[in-house]
Amino acid sequence: MKQLTRYLSLYAALWKTSVTREMSFKGNFILWIVVELLWFGLQLCFVSVLYSQTKTIGTWTPWEYVLLIGASNFIQQLYQAFFLTNCTNLSELVRTGKMDFLLLLPVNTRFLVSLRVVDLGGFVNALFAVCVMVFAAGKLHLHPTVGQLTGFAALCGVGILLHYSLMFILATVCFWTVRAQGIVWGYYQLFNIARMPDEAFRGAFKAVFTFALPVLLVSNVPVRVLADKITAPSAWLLLLGIGAVWAVISEMFWRYSVRRYTSASS
Amino acid sequence: MRARGKFSFMLYAPLENGEKEPRRARMKKYLHVINIGLQNNLQYRFNYLTRTLFSFIPLFAMLSLWRTIYRDNGQTGAHNGYTEAQMIFYYLMVAIVDVMTAVNEDDWQIAADIREGNISQFLLKPVDYLWYRLSLFFSGRLAFISMAAIPLAIFIFCFRQYFIPPPDAFTFGIFLVSLVFTALLQFFISFAMAMLAFWLLEITTFIFILFAFEYLASGHLFPLDVLPPLMKQILFCTPFPYQLYFSISIYMGKTSGAALWLGLVTQILWVIVAYIFARFMWRRGVKKYSAFGG
Numbered sequence: 233m234k235q236l237t238r239y240l241s242l243y244a245a246l247w248k249t250s251v252t253r254e255m256s257f258k259g260n261f262i263l264w265i266v267v268e269l270l271w272f273g274l275q276l277c278f279v280s281v282l283y284s285q286t287k288t289i290g291t292w293t294p295w296e297y298v299l300l301i302g303a304s305n306f307i308q309q310l311y312q313a314f315f316l317t318n319c320t321n322l323s324e325l326v327r328t329g330k331m332d333f334l335l336l337l338p339v340n341t342r343f344l345v346s347l348r349v350v351d352l353g354g355f356v357n358a359l360f361a362v363c364v365m366v367f368a369a370g371k372l373h374l375h376p377t378v379g380q381l382t383g384f385a386a387l388c389g390v391g392i393l394l395h396y397s398l399m400f401i402l403a404t405v406c407f408w409t410v411r412a413q414g415i416v417w418g419y420y421q422l423f424n425i426a427r428m429p430d431e432a433f434r435g436a437f438k439a440v441f442t443f444a445l446p447v448l449l450v451s452n453v454p455v456r457v458l459a460d461k462i463t464a465p466s467a468w469l470l471l472l473g474i475g476a477v478w479a480v481i482s483e484m485f486w487r488y489s490v491r492r493y494t495s496a497s498s
Numbered sequence: 499m500r501a502r503g504k505f506s507f508m509l510y511a512p513l514e515n516g517e518k519e520p521r522r523a524r525m526k527k528y529l530h531v532i533n534i535g536l537q538n539n540l541q542y543r544f545n546y547l548t549r550t551l552f553s554f555i556p557l558f559a560m561l562s563l564w565r566t567i568y569r570d571n572g573q574t575g576a577h578n579g580y581t582e583a584q585m586i587f588y589y590l591m592v593a594i595v596d597v598m599t600a601v602n603e604d605d606w607q608i609a610a611d612i613r614e615g616n617i618s619q620f621l622l623k624p625v626d627y628l629w630y631r632l633s634l635f636f637s638g639r640l641a642f643i644s645m646a647a648i649p650l651a652i653f654i655f656c657f658r659q660y661f662i663p664p665p666d667a668f669t670f671g672i673f674l675v676s677l678v679f680t681a682l683l684q685f686f687i688s689f690a691m692a693m694l695a696f697w698l699l700e701i702t703t704f705i706f707i708l709f710a711f712e713y714l715a716s717g718h719l720f721p722l723d724v725l726p727p728l729m730k731q732i733l734f735c736t737p738f739p740y741q742l743y744f745s746i747s748i749y750m751g752k753t754s755g756a757a758l759w760l761g762l763v764t765q766i767l768w769v770i771v772a773y774i775f776a777r778f779m780w781r782r783g784v785k786k787y788s789a790f791g792g
Binding site: 263266270274278282285286287288289419424431433434 | 714
């Protein structure tokens with residue numbers, strides 16, 4: 233318990249420095265929000281183009297697809313707010329030798345490395361995503377129960393942690409290659425799949441991105457829960473299960489990598 | 499990495515005032531830049547390869563999405579004029595044209611050159627910065643093509659049932675010509691954009707905003723023919739469709755006859771406008787630069 237409060241107060245301090253940093257470049261902060269909004273709008277445009285060609289994709293109707301885009305953007309933005317900058321910066325920490333300093337601090341290093349910087353713009357954009365989801369839910373005449381909403385929120389949380397586990401593994405590769413930014417940005421491409429309806433895929437591609445790298449589950453499953461489209465409880469059990477497995481692997485890989493870390497500077 | 503490129507110019511003695519540089523020497527200078535750029539870029543071949551391989555995942559996803567749509571609705575192709583094969587092939591062409599003509603890091607590098615003061619040397623030497631960057635852009639594309647060609651060819655081979663040959667050799671020739679202008683247009687627009695670095699410290703956001711518009715309006719996300727006619731006409735008043743869509747539409751025989759010639763002339767005009775604009779921005783920027791730099 234004491235540990236928990238200590239870490240919470242540490243995290244509060246990290247937040248404070250992040251806020252200060254962001255607010256010293258206000259113009260840039262706002263422009264980044266504009267950029268993200270534009271890309272969000274772009275995806276919504278794409279949905280309207282797709283549905284000008286067809287009435288449904290699998291069983292997905294237009295507003296369900298919008299709900300999916302909203303949810304995946306929500307997950308991606310929160311992920312970006314908490315983890316993305318930190319994951320891409322890890323290789324920089326190793327390259328410049330700053331990692332030595334972090335390892336010496338009397339705090340869990342993974343905690344520090346993963347949560348050092350908070351990207352506040354992500355929260356603002358997540359809010360826009362919520363607005364879009366609410367609007368789409370209204371169009372679908374959805375009346376989600378408290379259970380559904382809790383399930384949705386919890387599964388989104390699992391999705392964020394899953395993205396984090398996977399990307400952190402890739403970022404940790406920098407202990408070997410030093411420059412891992414390319415790999416991390418490569419993973420970013422997978423977010424493109426996460427916002428597509430699962431029924432558009434079949435065969436080996438679907439199997440890989442459902443069971444091995446379950447990006448197809450990350451936003452599809454929560455939306456299915458919300459929109460009464462869940463076919464079997466196996467879907468969210470699968471997401472939970474695979475999420476847990478990747479979290480464990482990610483932690484083991486991290487410990488293994490830190491053990492063989494030799495400073496870059498000396 | 500760029501330090502080497504920098505020193506190579508020391509080999510050329512600065513010209514006396516008023517002395518006209520012979521054309522051949524000028525060409526040779528930039529050929530030299532291309533050569534050095536090629537060597538520098540090939541150091542990143544692993545990076546290029548992974549980038550190409552990763553880009554196949556969303557591409558494949560996009561193809562699956564359209565295949566599902568076409569499979570579920572018999573009428574899909576009827577009102578947009580694209581058969582399933584044409585739609586799939588369109589996205590394959592986007593990948594090909596992109597590898598050959600897209601600007602990927604040039605704008606960032608130009609902005610960094612300005613911010614860090616690396617351009618000072620170009621103001622003193624008989625090297626024109628715009629041609630210098632264009633040469634580097636060219637060598638960057640060559641290096642990228644050499645790394646991406648094989649994986650891309652394998653990927654297309656897997657989709658060979660959708661492959662569509664060009665209507666005839668002449669059309670293919672025009673397609674290649676328009677490809678050159680596409681690349682030039684991409685480059686000049688990016689160059690002009692990067693000039694903002696003279697006035698602003700951080701221009702990444704502006705590059706991304708422009709990129710968002712390009713992504714939609716150049717036909718990256720979907721062929722522009724699926725848009726309502728009015729929207730398409732509006733988009734064709736901007737340079738964006740000439741940055742990608744136009745070349746592909748020539749290859750696929752969607753633009754032919756008088757429309758083809760008109761389109762090509764328009765594309766060339768946009769290239770000229772973008773070039774003049776890039777020059778203008780550079781001149782204004784340098785004025786501002788020297789104002790506080792020295």
